[in-house]
Amino acid sequence: MMFRDSFKYYKSRNPAPDLSNVIDLENLDCIRVRNIKAHITGEEIEDNFGLKSVEKWKIYELLDIPGLIFIQNPFTPNGQRYWITRCLKDYSKEPYKLNIDAHNILNNETWWDICFQTSERAKTLLPKLRWATLGYHHNWDTKLYSENSKSDMPTELFGLTSILAKALGFSNFKAEAAIVNYYRMNSTLAGHTDHSEMNVTAPLFSISFGQTAIFLIGGPRQEDPTNAMFLRSGDVVIMSNSSRLRYHGVPKILPASKTPWDDNREESKKNSMYNCDDWCKARTYIAEARINMNVRQVLKPGQIVLY
Ligand SMILES: O=C(O)CCC(=O)C(=O)O
Numbered sequence: 001m002m003f004r005d006s007f008k009y010y011k012s013r014n015p016a017p018d019l020s021n022v023i024d025l026e027n028l029d030c031i032r033v034r035n036i037k038a039h040i041t042g043e044e045i046e047d048n049f050g051l052k053s054v055e056k057w058k059i060y061e062l063l064d065i066p067g068l069i070f071i072q073n074p075f076t077p078n079g080q081r082y083w084i085t086r087c088l089k090d091y092s093k094e095p096y097k098l099n100i101d102a103h104n105i106l107n108n109e110t111w112w113d114i115c116f117q118t119s120e121r122a123k124t125l126l127p128k129l130r131w132a133t134l135g136y137h138h139n140w141d142t143k144l145y146s147e148n149s150k151s152d153m154p155t156e157l158f159g160l161t162s163i164l165a166k167a168l169g170f171s172n173f174k175a176e177a178a179i180v181n182y183y184r185m186n187s188t189l190a191g192h193t194d195h196s197e198m199n200v201t202a203p204l205f206s207i208s209f210g211q212t213a214i215f216l217i218g219g220p221r222q223e224d225p226t227n228a229m230f231l232r233s234g235d236v237v238i239m240s241n242s243s244r245l246r247y248h249g250v251p252k253i254l255p256a257s258k259t260p261w262d263d264n265r266e267e268s269k270k271n272s273m274y275n276c277d278d279w280c281k282a283r284t285y286i287a288e289a290r291i292n293m294n295v296r297q298v299l300k301p302g303q304i305v306l307y
Contacts, residue, residue, distance in 0.1 A: 006218075010216065052074050071235070084291060161295045188251050204239045215250055
């Protein structure tokens with residue numbers, strides 16, 4: 001099926017789609033993959049960014065989609081809670097840009113502060129957050145980045161993607177822009193290619209948390225055949241080399257059958273990377289939501305500014 005038809009098929013509620021052709025990296029029997037060994041060792045994950053020890057990572061390249069690399073949830077449960085909380089509490093406020101800025105509804109308050117109280121306003125505002133842009137802000141209208149529209153890149157997100165990149169041998173990768181996508185159970189993301197970056201040879205890192213997505217990936221053209229795959233909490237997809245400019249999108253969010261963010265809770269209280277009250281709030285959100293951090297390099301190697 002071409003992209004548009006596949007999107008419609010998986011989005012449909014009635015009739016519900018048959019999911020038996022969705023690529024499931026938890027069930028390797030029917031997929032052609034190449035195993036990849038990480039280029040780093042456990043000791044190199046100095047400050048561990050919520051990652052499991054690298055010896056435990058399962059990394060695959062999909063042979064039918066060359067350059068598409070998949071790391072099956074390399075995060076500890078504590079790490080999942082840390083990143084979910086960061087996305088909801090810290091990446092959803094200044095200096096980052098949000099879709100809801102344009103609606104002028106925040107009046108110097110933050111989305112997080114308003115949404116986790118019991119109020120009518122909280123109920124209506126909570127589902128309205130759809131994206132945040134960090135680093136160079138993606139301009140959705142012009143599809144261009146600009147030196148006049150950028151914030152710092154959060155150091156922990158820069159660090160996380162540097163480690164992931166290094167593990168895969170992309171040692172020069174520099175996170176310069178990110179989009180955090182917030183999905184409710186009925187949200188979708190229309191098909192698109194990511195071609196705004198000056199540097200489309202650098203890989204793109206896509207890190208998902210919370211409920212499960214059906215992720216579609218086609219070819220460079222709308223008409224090309226499309227594959228569907230499950231993305232679960234913690235999964236990392238890297239679009240590198242010839243897969244970097246393929247059409248992709250999210251037609252459906254499904255309830256997750258496992259909730260790794262709830263695992264080992266008692267143990268982690270001792271050595272927590274997040275505030276437990278914050279996590280209590282974030283946990284209620286993620287029970288009915290998915291978050292995706294989509295991280296890109298914008299500049300070419302050696303380039304210091306845009307234009
Ligand atoms: O949510 C996802 O998995 C994909 C997000 C995406 O394609 C984007 O931000 O460009």
